[in-house]
Structure formats: C-alpha cells, structure tokens
Amino acid sequence: xxxxxxxxxxxxxxxxxxxxxxxxxxxxxxxxxxxxxxxxxxxxxxxxxxxxxxxxxxxxxxxxxxxxxxxxxxxxxxxxxxxxxxxxxxxxxxxxxxxxxxxxxxxxxxxxxxxxxxxxxxxxxxxxxxxxxxxxxxxxxxxxxxxxxx
Numbered sequence: 233x234x235x236x237x238x239x240x241x242x243x244x245x246x247x248x249x250x251x252x253x254x255x256x257x258x259x260x261x262x263x264x265x266x267x268x269x270x271x272x273x274x275x276x277x278x279x280x281x282x283x284x285x286x287x288x289x290x291x292x293x294x295x296x297x298x299x300x301x302x303x304x305x306x307x308x309x310x311x312x313x314x315x316x317x318x319x320x321x322x323x324x325x326x327x328x329x330x331x332x333x334x335x336x337x338x339x340x341x342x343x344x345x346x347x348x349x350x351x352x353x354x355x356x357x358x359x360x361x362x363x364x365x366x367x368x369x370x371x372x373x374x375x376x377x378x379x380x381x382x
Contacts, residue, residue, distance in 0.1 A: 233380065234265045236307055237341070238325055239317040242270030242300040245353050245365055246317060247280035249341060251288050251295040252366075253373040260377060267311075271324040273302035287362045308334040315341040315376075318352035342368060344375035 237249035246268035257264040278300045279285070288295050305328045307314065314337050316322035322340055329335040342351040345368065353369065356362045 233262070233313070234311045235267075235313045235315065235376070236303075236311040237266070237268040237315050237317070238271060238303050238321050239268075239353075240270055240272050240321060240355065241275045241357070242268055242272075242302075243275045243278055243281045244284050244355060244357050244362075245369070246270065247295050247298045247300075248284050248288060248362075248366060249315065249317070249353075249369045249373065250298065251293045252369050253376060255293050256373050256377050262377070262380070268298065269301050269303040269307065271303050271321050275300040276302055281357065283360065283362050284356070284365075287366055291366065303328070305330055308337065312337065313376075314338045317341060318355070319350070341372045341376075344373075344379060345371040 235253060237246040239246040250266050250268035254266040280295050280298050285296055308330055314325060316325055316338060325338050326335055340350050342353060353365055354361055356365045
C-alpha cells in the first residue's frame with residue numbers, strides 16, 4: 233500500500249501525518265510506503281516546521297529526515313491512497329487528477345476518524361495548535377490501519 237499525505241505547504245500537517253502513519257504501519261509490520269507533499273510548493277526542500285518536529289519527537293517519532301515537496305499529477309500513478317488535510321487541498325488535488333479512477337484515490341483524512349463529516353485538519357502554522365493536530369491525525373491514522381485489515 234502506498235499512501236500520500238497532502239497539505240498546503242508540506243511542513244506541518246502532512247509531515248506529521250506521514251510520520252504517524254509510517255510509525256503505525258511499521259509497528260504492525262505492514263509493507264507500506266508513506267510519503268507527503270504540499271499543493272503550494274512554497275517550501276520545497278525545507279524541513280518540517282520545528283514545532284511539529286519537536287512534538288513528534290516527544291511522541292517518539294522522528295520526522296527530521298523529511299523534506300517538503302510539491303504534489304504533482306505523477307503522484308496519482310505512484311499512490312493507492314491520497315489523503316487531503318483540508319477542503320482546499322482536496323479540490324486542488326482533484327484538479328490535477330488525470331482521470332476519474334485517480335479521483336477515487338483522493339479522500340479527506342479525517343473521514344477515517346469521523347466518517348462522512350468531511351472535517352478539515354486545522355493548520356497549526358499560525359495558531360500553534362500542533363497537539364490538537366497530532367491528536368486528530370493519530371486518531372485518523374489508527375482508523376486507516378484498522379480499515380486496511382477489514
């Protein structure tokens with residue numbers, strides 16, 4: 233299973249989601265490839281936000297090796313599941329989908345934790361709510377792992 237996490241800048245939410253899901257998949261001994269990207273490309277090559285890296289480290293997950301990259305249409309061929317952090321990301325991803333089958337790969341990540349509610353993961357860049365974001369992503373990633381076993 234190849235999973236891509238997508239947010240706007242690929243420095244806060246999607247790197248955290250990548251780290252959480254990667255850790256959970258490794259703990260379950262699943263052969264998954266997990267990556268992240270941003271729709272904007274503003275921070276290409278940058279490390280994740282230092283506040284997110286610190287919180288993740290406190291939770292036992294090291295994401296310091298991650299580097300921001302921009303989401304591209306080629307990602308549809310590489311990934312089975314593409315998870316958007318918010319509605320704008322979701323729409324921007326769909327605009328790049330080469331066909332209807334690829335659009336089916338795109339979902340809002342929090343629908344795994346809160347089915348059918350289409351909730352957005354808040355962006356902690358300006359309000360510093362990294363712990364809230366971590367808790368939401370952790371719940372969603374647990375549900376993603378559980379859904380893969382049904």
